[in-house]
Amino acid sequence: MMSIELYQRINTFNTPAMASLSSRYEKLLLSENHSDCVFLVGTSIFRCHKLVLSAASPVFDAMFFGSMREKDAIEICDMNPKIFQKLIFYVYTARLDLDSDSIEDVLELYYGAEKYLLNDLIVGCLNAVKQKLRFDNILPALELSFCINLKPLIQICTHFLTHCCLNDVQFMTYLKNNYFHITKDCVKAIISHNKDLKSLIWFVFEWCHHECEYLGLKQNDCELITEDLQLDLSKLKTGYEEICVRIKKLSNTVERSYYKACRPFKIDSEDFEWNMTLRSDRFISLLGLIIKSRLKPLSRGVADDATVSSNEYRENLQIEIRAKMAVNNETGNERVILQHIVDKEHTRYNCDLNIVWDDAVVLSPDAEYRVRLTWQTNAFGAEYPCSLQSDEVDGIQFKDITHHFGSIVKGLKFLNLVV
Structure with a gap:
């Protein structure tokens, strides 16, 4: 059994020592020396070490040492090789660099982090998503978030849509010129997660018209699509005007x-x-x-408007x-x-x-x-x-x-x- 003194020494490692340990595990991963498990991801093969993976994830621990332990090569069908490689690299090194990754890649990595219960990686991915959300990727991110049904991710994406997009004319303009089609189930989920339905009216209105085009319907058939959403599109203009007034009142x-x-x-x-x-x-x-x-000018001629006083212009x-x-x-x-x-x-x-x-x-x-x-x-x-x-x-x-x-x-x- 590990002594208390040794345990305290391990937990007081300084940063260089931790970096050195990370480097050793990275070399172990890259060299594939002493590997004792294999993952098949698409056409890629990853040779890893059960003990390292099990120490990081209870899912891996059950996979290798539980009652239903895997004995053969493990096939991963729900992640692409590049993302799985990044996940394994994080497990071995605790290093994460997502600056150059697309938001789609970050979302998939987040899915993997949730799947294998890698809590620190979950936090890192969610922070990266917050930084990468933009007008041009919020709808794809929402569609994927609702598809994989992970609540923290849905919360971040719906918050961004509500506070950074729905109240902004730029997003309206962008959406008209660069529309990304989302499913009706995704729209329903957005509505269910948004307490202020008035701010959604114009967005749903825009979606309905694109849905008509997508389904090959006429625009006057739009009500057939919106009946299931239970929103009154006749309030579009009023709702938008109220949004503008509210923004001004809340201004800093x-x-x-x-x-x-x-x-x-x-x-x-x-x-x-x-x-x-x-x-x-x-x-x-x-x-x-x-x-x-x-x-105020030192000398002033005749005012060009009788309603303008000498103290005004x-x-x-x-x-x-x-x-x-x-x-x-x-x-x-x-x-x-x-x-x-x-x-x-x-x-x-x-x-x-x-x-x-x-x-x-x-x-x-x-x-x-x-x-x-x-x-x-x-x-x-x-x-x-x-x-x-x-x-x-x-x-x-x-x-x-x-x-x-x-x-x-x-x-x-x-x-x-x-x-």
Whole structure:
């Protein structure tokens, strides 16, 4: 029997010692020396060691040393060789690198981790799924999640769909142009896992029309498909409007810390636009900007509108947000995701101007976004107060690229999508 002293020494291994042990097991796996069990996965053969596998998994332990122990080569029919190899490698080394794997591969590895009760691998796969979910893979991930019926995975995927997709106009646009067909059973499961059915109305509406095309039915036969779902599609517009209102009420405001005043930014024929970049460490839904309004001019002529007081002016500017598209890990072209116009808005001089748009845009943690403010010629001569401000607030990075010193952008209005 192992002594208490020896047990304590084993459990106080430092990191280099553990790494060395991992390296030894890796060499044992690769060399196939002393292997005593064989797995057949497709056309691939894996020679392993019963004791190592049994120590990691109670399923393997029962497979090799239980009353119904396997004696011959074990055939694995529900995993592909690449994923099974990654699972076995984790068992031997406790190392996991899923950065370059597709979400489909991660989902299959998660299935294997659940099958063999590898708890640490389950956690690693679920964390990787959270990081990899996007507009273009959420529906395939949902379909597969419900197919293998694993609750933790279903919870993560439905949470992402609800908070990052259903309330966002970008996802609606993406779905119209890049639709992925899911089964009616999957749609029913999504509905059953979503307490707020109103946010699902437009999604189900879109699915129904594609289902008609998929089944070769006419669009006026859509009700035949939706009767089984028990949703009233006539409430589509009302439900969507309520979603937009709710998003605005739940919005957060973040402002950069003020450090020092700088020379004002003056609008003229050479400087009539402001550019900055944004990065977020999480998924957020961007609802608006907070910028500084104009400095009150020292002398003022006759107002162009009798309703505008001497303390106010009419703000006119255009806001454009572009997502920087990465190609082969390098920044490539930019894609416009928002255009918003502030048209003759009554604004007080030298105060905060809160700009909110109707259609929120989702910022992804793996992308950089450029914000561009432009003014027309009627703004020439106007000055906006500039100041040095913090570059990061609450995980959101600001980088002003128009001027070297100072900024007119104070902060953002946004909604956290994943918590």
